Amino acid sequence: MLRAVAEQGYTQPTPIQSQGIPVVLAGRDLLAAAQTGTGKTAGFTLPMLQLLEQKPLDHQKPRALVLVPTRELAVQVEEAVRTYGKHVDPRTALIYGGVGFTPQVEELRRGADIVVATPGRLLDHSGEGTIDLSKVEILVLDEADRMLDMGFIHDIRRVLALLPAKRQNLLFSATFPDEVRKLAAGFMHDPVTVEVAPRNTPVELIDQIAYPVNQDRKRALLSHLVKSGNWQQVLVFTRTKHGANRLAEQLERDGIQTAAIHGNKSQPQRMKALQRFKDCELQVLVATDIAARGIDIESLPHVVNYDLPHVPEDYVHRIGRTGRAGESGQAVSLVSGEDRGYFSDIERLIGRKIEQVVVPGFEPGSGYHSAQPQPQPQQQREQQRGGGQPGNGQRNPRHNGQRNPRHNGQRRPDNRNDAPRGPRPQGAAPAQGQRRDRGRGQGRPQQGGLTAMPSEITQQALYQEQLEHHRRQQAEEQQQERAQAQPQPSPQRQEPQQPQQQQPQSQQPRQEPPRLQRAPESARTVPALFAPIRRKGG
Numbered sequence: 199m200l201r202a203v204a205e206q207g208y209t210q211p212t213p214i215q216s217q218g219i220p221v222v223l224a225g226r227d228l229l230a231a232a233q234t235g236t237g238k239t240a241g242f243t244l245p246m247l248q249l250l251e252q253k254p255l256d257h258q259k260p261r262a263l264v265l266v267p268t269r270e271l272a273v274q275v276e277e278a279v280r281t282y283g284k285h286v287d288p289r290t291a292l293i294y295g296g297v298g299f300t301p302q303v304e305e306l307r308r309g310a311d312i313v314v315a316t317p318g319r320l321l322d323h324s325g326e327g328t329i330d331l332s333k334v335e336i337l338v339l340d341e342a343d344r345m346l347d348m349g350f351i352h353d354i355r356r357v358l359a360l361l362p363a364k365r366q367n368l369l370f371s372a373t374f375p376d377e378v379r380k381l382a383a384g385f386m387h388d389p390v391t392v393e394v395a396p397r398n399t400p401v402e403l404i405d406q407i408a409y410p411v412n413q414d415r416k417r418a419l420l421s422h423l424v425k426s427g428n429w430q431q432v433l434v435f436t437r438t439k440h441g442a443n444r445l446a447e448q449l450e451r452d453g454i455q456t457a458a459i460h461g462n463k464s465q466p467q468r469m470k471a472l473q474r475f476k477d478c479e480l481q482v483l484v485a486t487d488i489a490a491r492g493i494d495i496e497s498l499p500h501v502v503n504y505d506l507p508h509v510p511e512d513y514v515h516r517i518g519r520t521g522r523a524g525e526s527g528q529a530v531s532l533v534s535g536e537d538r539g540y541f542s543d544i545e546r547l548i549g550r551k552i553e554q555v556v557v558p559g560f561e562p563g564s565g566y567h568s569a570q571p572q573p574q575p576q577q578q579r580e581q582q583r584g585g586g587q588p589g590n591g592q593r594n595p596r597h598n599g600q601r602n603p604r605h606n607g608q609r610r611p612d613n614r615n616d617a618p619r620g621p622r623p624q625g626a627a628p629a630q631g632q633r634r635d636r637g638r639g640q641g642r643p644q645q646g647g648l649t650a651m652p653s654e655i656t657q658q659a660l661y662q663e664q665l666e667h668h669r670r671q672q673a674e675e676q677q678q679e680r681a682q683a684q685p686q687p688s689p690q691r692q693e694p695q696q697p698q699q700q701q702p703q704s705q706q707p708r709q710e711p712p713r714l715q716r717a718p719e720s721a722r723t724v725p726a727l728f729a730p731i732r733r734k735g736g
Contacts, residue, residue: 202282203244212237213394219245227367227389229382231374236394238370239278242338246368247283249336250311257289257309259333264314265357267345269294269465270472275340276314288312293329295319296465303328317345317353324360331360342371342378343511351381358385372515404517405528408541408554410562413534416504417445419560420532421452424481429500431475434484435516437505442484445504449482456482487512495519503531506540510547535566 211219215237218230222245230241246262264279266272276292291310293302295318302319306329313320313329323329337358339345345354367386371378374393382389411419424432436442439460446458457471457480475483476495487507498520507513520527531552533541545551556562 202285203240206281208240212241214238214392215241215244217392217394218242221390221392222246222366222368223248225249225366227386228369229374229379229386229389229391230368230370231372231391231393238340238372239275240282242340242368242370243275243278243282246312246336246338247279247286247288249366250288251286255286255288255311257311259330260291260310260313261333262312262336262338263331263334263357263361264312264338264340265317265320265345265354266314266340267316267348267350268341269296269316270468271341272314272316273469279312279314290314293319293323294465295322317350317357321353321356324357331357332362334361334365336366336368337361338368338370340370342369342381343375344371344515346377346381347509354381372518375511403526404520405526406517406531406552407528408531408533408552409557409560410533410554410566411557411560412562412566413536415560416532416534417448419557420445420502420504421449421454422557422560423502423530424449424454425452430478430481431495431498432482432500432502433475433495433498433519434482434502434504435507436484436486437507439486441505442486446482446484449484454482455480456484458484460486487516497525499527501527501529503529506531506533506537506544508540510540510543513544514548535562 213236214230218228218241221228222242228242230238242264250261264275266275272292272294276290279288279290288311289309291302291305291313293306293313293315295316299322302323303326306323320329324331339354345351367382367389369378369382369386369389409419409423420434423429434445436445439462442458442460446456449456457474459468459471463471471480471483474480484504501517501520503513503516507516517527517529520529531541531544533554541552
């Protein structure tokens with residue numbers, strides 16, 4: 199392993215490595231927090247490989263498990279394991295979602311000593327019986343704070359229940375909030391805590407600067423900074439997936455080679471964009487926080503906060519993509535009037551003031567200091583409902599800020615085609631896969647068990663009303679005919695009073711013409727007027 203480390207050009211361990219590796223080699227549980235980019239991955243990979251090497255590697259059941267929050271980080275960690283262990287020859291398996299399930303099954307059948315996985319896909323394999331975790335000796339939780347932020351706490355606990363009680367636990371994280379300590383207290387045994395820097399502080403080698411600008415001028419300012427500074431590798435953070443796509447398209451129109459990565463992109467698309475960015479084929483890579491977690495690019499010079507994060511700890515994670523392994527870097531924040539509150543929270547967290555520079559031609563307007571933060575999407579929906587739904591700006595009390603436990607972080611399957619569509623008794627719960635009636639269209643007629651559209655319902659109701667009117671007119675006309683026939687009785691007119699006697703058609707009395715032909719003009723026009731509606735509704 200020392201030879202592999204030397205081949206990578208490393209001669210001196212980083213603080214987290216020099217303090218954490220001896221603890222791991224001693225067999226103790228470890229809680230390690232360090233600044234982003236200071237070598238946490240090597241801090242657990244190197245001692246883990248050495249411990250596994252003490253026994254022959256049989257390449258059967260996994261003996262080490264590394265849990266990470268994102269696909270990109272899983273790829274990075276697995277690559278580090280293969281790099282540092284190439285002279286030890288451990289077998290690794292890479293397990294994450296967004297790609298085919300069968301190739302991972304085949305890889306596990308071939309045998310693996312170390313498994314690097316995201317929690318959700320790992321549980322899928324466990325449920326299918328394609329992985330056996332009963333021989334795991336070392337458990338590593340990397341970026342534990344991010345896994346908690348993403349709602350993986352329940353998945354982590356389910357994974358812990360699958361592991362042997364006797365094992366070594368290592369927990370590494372860039373930040374060390376109290377939630378991480380609470381999680382560690384539930385499964386770690388007398389851990390040694392290593393913090394090589396104050397909590398939630400960025401690397402000192404990162405030059406941090408902020409540019410005040412109006413919200414609608416952010417894109418133009420970013421384009422100006424990239425072009426005027428001749429920036430070649432720029433990692434830009436946005437808050438939403440849609441915002442990442444929109445910004446990438448706008449920068450492309452400005453003549454800047456740009457791509458976007460986020461959760462809606464397939465894994466091959468994300469890997470291709472990331473590789474192009476590493477190869478300097480792209481000037482700008484726009485990413486969301488989750489997609490960018492685990493991006494490891496040597497000497498990345500620029501990180502831009504296009505949208506400031508609502509959680510100040512995410513700022514530390516973002517700018518930690520630059521200034522890695524002793525290299526310098528620049529972190530730029532575009533601060534609009536709506537972002538000033540988030541900017542103050544960031545300064546309070548890192549314990550320092552960030553320099554603010556106004557770019558000529560992009561001076562903020564007069565309303566900059568009076569602008570209010572934009573409401574969150576959840577708040578916007580509640581405001582549009584008029585505050586009538588639970589919360590009035592608060593989280594739904596049923597969820598308590600957690601994702602729906604029924605979904606377990608997965609997209610709800612669309613089983614509506616398999617669900618019964620017929621009407622159900624009033625007050626009964628909807629069948630599984632069937633949409634709940636949320637008060638819209640209650641009491642409206644249905645056809646074939648499917649709720650009709652409002653326009654169809656209106657047309658059907660009008661047609662039924664006109665049809666009843668037409669029938670009433672026919673009945674009135676028949677009554678008038680019978681009344682006119684009674685004052686002039688004749689033997690021939692008495693024959694219709696005996697309907698029981700069947701006569702040959704040739705001997706039957708003259709039949710009256712069809713009713714619609716005897717109807718007055720106003721009645722005869724009703725079906726014709728609504729014929730288009732009848733054809734459209736039917």
